[in-house]
Amino acid sequence: MLTIHTADLLVTGPAGSGSAPLPGGAVLVEGDRIADVGPYEELAAASPHARTRRWPGTLTPGLLVRGGDELLERTYYPDDPYETTELGTGPISGPEALAALKMTEPRWGNSARRGTQKLLARGVVAVTGRFTSPAVRTAVIRSGLAVLPPAAYEGPARLDPFAGRDAAEQAFHGTLEPGAPARFAAFAVDGPAELLERGPTTCVATVIGGRLLHRRR
Numbered sequence: 001m002l003t004i005h006t007a008d009l010l011v012t013g014p015a016g017s018g019s020a021p022l023p024g025g026a027v028l029v030e031g032d033r034i035a036d037v038g039p040y041e042e043l044a045a046a047s048p049h050a051r052t053r054r055w056p057g058t059l060t061p062g063l064l065v066r067g068g069d070e071l072l073e074r075t076y077y078p079d080d081p082y083e084t085t086e087l088g089t090g091p092i093s094g095p096e097a098l099a100a101l102k103m104t105e106p107r108w109g110n111s112a113r114r115g116t117q118k119l120l121a122r123g124v125v126a127v128t129g130r131f132t133s134p135a136v137r138t139a140v141i142r143s144g145l146a147v148l149p150p151a152a153y154e155g156p157a158r159l160d161p162f163a164g165r166d167a168a169e170q171a172f173h174g175t176l177e178p179g180a181p182a183r184f185a186a187f188a189v190d191g192p193a194e195l196l197e198r199g200p201t202t203c204v205a206t207v208i209g210g211r212l213l214h215r216r217r
Helices: 040-046 068-073 095-101 105-120 134-143 192-198
Strands: 002-010 025-030 033-039 051-061 063-065 124-128 146-148 183-187 203-208 211-215
Touching: 002 040, 002 183, 025 040, 025 051, 033 040, 051 192, 051 203, 068 105, 068 124, 068 134, 105 124, 105 134, 105 211, 124 183, 124 203
Parallel strands: 002 051, 063 124, 124 146
Antiparallel strands: 002 025, 025 033, 051 183, 183 203, 203 211
């Protein structure tokens, strides 16, 4: 099925990648790939039977988070609402705190699933890291997130892909062009500058492999 995703502004890649931001731009998706990119009116006229999804704000490539193994294998996300009264709502990390939780492989897998949902809700489509826990690795694969080799980075891993970045585009994973994987996100902001200022929790939709994996309710 053909689907057109459109927003007030389309940003296909980092500055200097060859295409300027396009007001009213759109991405035509066929299966798990991008079939075409351009003004919404042109794509809709060329594919009149395509389903249209309209998003507020800015449509961009999905985001990359560094240190995914630290975020998902060495950080515990309490199960809301069952554990938050005792453990709080924030992520738990550090050897002593994790030892007190007496973590098991299934519990790590459940935590990782909650962690991947938090990443998807921030427009993340890829993480770097090397996963050694089978349960965590399975959770990451099932989430649809791409896994890239570990990369050097400064500071602790964070759920915020923009942490330590000077521009939102530095966190983009890939570009939006015909033939590329259908992997992108929409944010309720007016452009990359506001996205960096307000952060990834402005995400309203995340698409991976052509599938809508997160939609803000």
